[in-house]
Amino acid sequence: MIQDKLYDVLVVGGGNAALCAAVTARERGASVILCEHAPRGLRGGNSRHTRNLRCAHDEPTDVLTESYGEDEYIKDLLRVTGGITNERLARMTIRESKFVTPWMYENGVRFQPSLGGTLSLSRTNAFFLGGGKALVNAYYARAEQLGVDIHYDTEVLSLDIQDGFFSGAEVDSRGFGARVRAKSLIVAAGGFQGNIEWLKEAWGPAAENFLIRGTPYNRGRMLRQLLDNGADPIGDPTQCHAVAIDARAPKFDGGIVTRLDCVPFSVVVNQACERFYDEGEDVWPKRYAIWGRLVAQQPGQIAYAIIDSKALDLFMPSVFPPVEAGTIEDLAGKLGLDAAKLRGTIDGFSGALRPGSFDSTKLDDCRTEGLDPPKTHWARAIDTPPFYAYPLRPGVTFTYLGVRVDEKARVQMGDGKPAANMLAAGEVMAGNILGKGYLAGTGMTIGTVFGRLAGEEAARYVNA
Amino acid sequence: MSTLETTPSLVALAQGLEADTLAEARRTMEVCNACRYCEGYCAVFPAMELHRQFSDADLVHLANLCHGCKGCYYACQYAPPHPFGLNVPRTFADLRRESYEAFAWPAPLARLFQRNGLFVSLATAVALIVTMALSTLLISPERLFGVHRGPGSFYSVVPYDVMVWVATLTFGFAVLALGMGLRNYWATAGRKAIGWKSLALALHDALTLRHLSGGGHGCNDTDEGFTQGRRWLHQAMMWGFLLCFASTSVATVYDHLLGWIAPYSWYSLPVLLGTVGGVGLTVGSGGLFWLKLRTDPEPLSPRNLGMDAGLLALLFLVATTGLALLFFRHTSAMGMLLVIHLGVVLAFFLTLPYGKFVHGIYRFAALVRDHADCRAGDSA
Numbered sequence: 016m017i018q019d020k021l022y023d024v025l026v027v028g029g030g031n032a033a034l035c036a037a038v039t040a041r042e043r044g045a046s047v048i049l050c051e052h053a054p055r056g057l058r059g060g061n062s063r064h065t066r067n068l069r070c071a072h073d074e075p076t077d078v079l080t081e082s083y084g085e086d087e088y089i090k091d092l093l094r095v096t097g098g099i100t101n102e103r104l105a106r107m108t109i110r111e112s113k114f115v116t117p118w119m120y121e122n123g124v125r126f127q128p129s130l131g132g133t134l135s136l137s138r139t140n141a142f143f144l145g146g147g148k149a150l151v152n153a154y155y156a157r158a159e160q161l162g163v164d165i166h167y168d169t170e171v172l173s174l175d176i177q178d179g180f181f182s183g184a185e186v187d188s189r190g191f192g193a194r195v196r197a198k199s200l201i202v203a204a205g206g207f208q209g210n211i212e213w214l215k216e217a218w219g220p221a222a223e224n225f226l227i228r229g230t231p232y233n234r235g236r237m238l239r240q241l242l243d244n245g246a247d248p249i250g251d252p253t254q255c256h257a258v259a260i261d262a263r264a265p266k267f268d269g270g271i272v273t274r275l276d277c278v279p280f281s282v283v284v285n286q287a288c289e290r291f292y293d294e295g296e297d298v299w300p301k302r303y304a305i306w307g308r309l310v311a312q313q314p315g316q317i318a319y320a321i322i323d324s325k326a327l328d329l330f331m332p333s334v335f336p337p338v339e340a341g342t343i344e345d346l347a348g349k350l351g352l353d354a355a356k357l358r359g360t361i362d363g364f365s366g367a368l369r370p371g372s373f374d375s376t377k378l379d380d381c382r383t384e385g386l387d388p389p390k391t392h393w394a395r396a397i398d399t400p401p402f403y404a405y406p407l408r409p410g411v412t413f414t415y416l417g418v419r420v421d422e423k424a425r426v427q428m429g430d431g432k433p434a435a436n437m438l439a440a441g442e443v444m445a446g447n448i449l450g451k452g453y454l455a456g457t458g459m460t461i462g463t464v465f466g467r468l469a470g471e472e473a474a475r476y477v478n479a
Numbered sequence: 480m481s482t483l484e485t486t487p488s489l490v491a492l493a494q495g496l497e498a499d500t501l502a503e504a505r506r507t508m509e510v511c512n513a514c515r516y517c518e519g520y521c522a523v524f525p526a527m528e529l530h531r532q533f534s535d536a537d538l539v540h541l542a543n544l545c546h547g548c549k550g551c552y553y554a555c556q557y558a559p560p561h562p563f564g565l566n567v568p569r570t571f572a573d574l575r576r577e578s579y580e581a582f583a584w585p586a587p588l589a590r591l592f593q594r595n596g597l598f599v600s601l602a603t604a605v606a607l608i609v610t611m612a613l614s615t616l617l618i619s620p621e622r623l624f625g626v627h628r629g630p631g632s633f634y635s636v637v638p639y640d641v642m643v644w645v646a647t648l649t650f651g652f653a654v655l656a657l658g659m660g661l662r663n664y665w666a667t668a669g670r671k672a673i674g675w676k677s678l679a680l681a682l683h684d685a686l687t688l689r690h691l692s693g694g695g696h697g698c699n700d701t702d703e704g705f706t707q708g709r710r711w712l713h714q715a716m717m718w719g720f721l722l723c724f725a726s727t728s729v730a731t732v733y734d735h736l737l738g739w740i741a742p743y744s745w746y747s748l749p750v751l752l753g754t755v756g757g758v759g760l761t762v763g764s765g766g767l768f769w770l771k772l773r774t775d776p777e778p779l780s781p782r783n784l785g786m787d788a789g790l791l792a793l794l795f796l797v798a799t800t801g802l803a804l805l806f807f808r809h810t811s812a813m814g815m816l817l818v819i820h821l822g823v824v825l826a827f828f829l830t831l832p833y834g835k836f837v838h839g840i841y842r843f844a845a846l847v848r849d850h851a852d853c854r855a856g857d858s859a
């Protein structure tokens with residue numbers, strides 16, 4: 016039951032940013048209520064699916080190797096965003112990132128000493144032991160211990176905002192309507208990628224075929240409320256971060272295991288059995304994020320990555336077994352494609368191959384000539400049965416539209432002034448820094464830094 | 480990749496294991512292998528990463544390598560209510576129990592693993608009834624309820640030959656059956672070549688319970704929080720058991736080789752070892768049972784609870800009746816306490832190869848294979 020009392024802080028959302036904010040505000044003496052839309056077993060928003068955060072550091076730490084300075088970090092960030100970044104906020108976030116891992120440790124988060132697997136990010140990114148859900152568990156335990164009032168299954172329906180001033184919220188808590196009164200508001204409720212109707216505003220009916228990699232609870236209701244109440248928007252409302260994932264993934268929450276790393280070693284065709292992009296343009300970590308959009312532009316928003324048995328062991332195993340057949344024609348039959356056309360595409364590809372020495376670990380010299388589009392690396396004949404196919408669909412990670420904030424995490428209103436008692440952290444404001452593209456682990460960095468800032472600022476406001 | 484896919488005993492193994500448990504374990508590992516977020520917790524996940532496909536033998540190996548720390552359950556983004564519904568600790572606990580059954584020797588007794596809690600309870604009850612009934616029938620009340628002092632006082636209640644023969648036969652059979660089980664296990668889920676180094680590393684892991692440290696921060700003993708409680712309680716129990724075993728071994732040497740007849744003084748080696756061991760065993764088994772009552776049941780296999788509780792209860796009884804015998808050995812209660820203690824020890828020996836105790840044997844084998852696999856991987 017939600018108590019009828021005046022809280023100092025209402026935190027909307029239940030992922031990393033929300034928890035960092037709630038813990039920080041509570042540590043500073045504020046009374047805090049946190050409303051998480053998901054039930055307890057699915058708490059934590061998209062943080063549940065994360066694994067690491069990107070930290071600047073001047074020397075090796077217990078969880079990070081070598082050094083990763085502010086300038087290198089900002090350069091990496093500007094490269095992926097193409098400059099669509101508020102550099103002042105970005106630099107502040109990067110400087111703060113140097114101090115977050117000890118704070119996280121104090122609050123129960125545990126890190127992996129170093130990583131053995133296929134990712135080699137141990138210089139730039141600190142990996143949570145057990146991943147994002149373990150991190151979320153630690154923060155919830157800490158928040159409970161501090162006395163944050165946590166309500167699961169509790170969706171905030173509407174915010175009472177008068178002239179940019181927040182006074183309370185209508186919520187649905189386990190099916191019962193209630194009103195929460197609070198002196199300040201921290202919105203850390205994510206983007207709107209779980210809201211297919213909203214995605215359709217930008218993408219049209221194609222969005223029906225998008226898969227959502229993360230939580231179904233990020234429906235953008237808080238983002239819409241803030242924008243409708245005069246908050247200044249930031250980020251392209253039509254854009255989302257989308258990668259190509261296995262088409263057999265569940266509609267929501269498929270997470271990391273639906274990822275497919277086979278594209279560079281494959282030939283990718285659409286429903287018409289036509290290739291549409293250079294599969295071998297660059298190493299996969301640098302290209303996987305463009306393939307979501309590429310597949311989204313194909314008829315039916317589906318494509319098929321086709322390999323032969325030579326390539327099967329070159330990439331991380333994925334959770335769904337590939338479709339397998341002894342001949343290209345049989346494979347086409349199993350995929351529902353036109354056998355003759357697929358045969359033609361594969362033959363056309365094979366005929367355009369230049370001799371080269373194949374090396375899966377670097378940009379090799381195996382390429383096509385006179386083919387449109389070309390395949391510029393790792394181009395080898397698809398000739399050794401059995402043949403395999405992985406169906407691909409766009410998997411949406413997050414949306415870019417958010418609210419503009421200042422360096423204290425205060426929501427900026429359309430008149431250019433910060434709201435007095437409304438703050439934002441996490442995906443709902445990440446567009447200030449990540450206007451385009453994505454740099455691994457920065458979402459969690461922004462969430463942690465701005466979550467803590469928002470918690471501090473809310474506590475400062477109510478204690479003033 | 481596993482070198483064991485063609486091992487002929489796999490067919491037999493697959494018949495002994497329930498197909499759906501293996502299928503669930505395979506599905507689980509395929510999801511885990513595409514995720515790998517848990518690789519910092521224990522040896523299971525790095526071992527899993529050596530494979531792309533999982534043979535039945537690989538799954539049995541991984542299940543027995545799992546120490547049930549439950550870190551991967553609470554960290555799992557695919558745990559229920561996620562539609563994938565992964566539960567690695569429970570799935571592996573089920574597969575472990577079925578593997579105990581599949582490897583048990585002689586095969587007709589394998590069924591004792593199916594309702595193991597009931598079997599262990601009945602075996603204990605029967606052993607106690609038989610020993611108590613026989614003693615009251617065969618031992619005169621003056622001896623049974625008399626006060627005995629000095630060397631040989633135990634034997635004036637239960638004759639020396641009876642004790643030696645019953646212990647030798649039952650314990651000897653248990654060792655044989657455990658050894659044959661290990662042989663069956665290794666033929667299926669072991670590997671051909673192992674080095675001394677792998678054995679030594681596995682011994683180190685087993686004696687320190689390294690994989691109950693959950694990557695260094697403890698296990699999820701009762702919920703999402705990490706503590707070292709279960710590890711320390713298991714250490715108390717395991718070392719307590721080993722000390723009691725050492726106590727018995729020293730006493731055997733004293734008695735049979737040196738002619739120093741039991742009971743021994745408080746400060747003698749067997750009594751010191753036995754007292755410390757008994758206290759460790761009592762605290763460890765009692766504490767683990769208490770943890771089991773408090774813990775979140777989701778990541779546990781409900782079908783294993785009887786087996787788990789059975790061994791804990793039996794070890795608790797062995798330790799407490801042994802300590803009671805020590806404290807009251809100069810009173811008239813000694814006779815009956817001795818009979819009860821021997822009855823419990825008899826039950827422990829009889830059920831040894833057909834209960835939770837086998838987990839120690841197979842897990843050690845899994846640790847040895849794991850180190851051998853890792854070393855083979857390093858040199859490859």
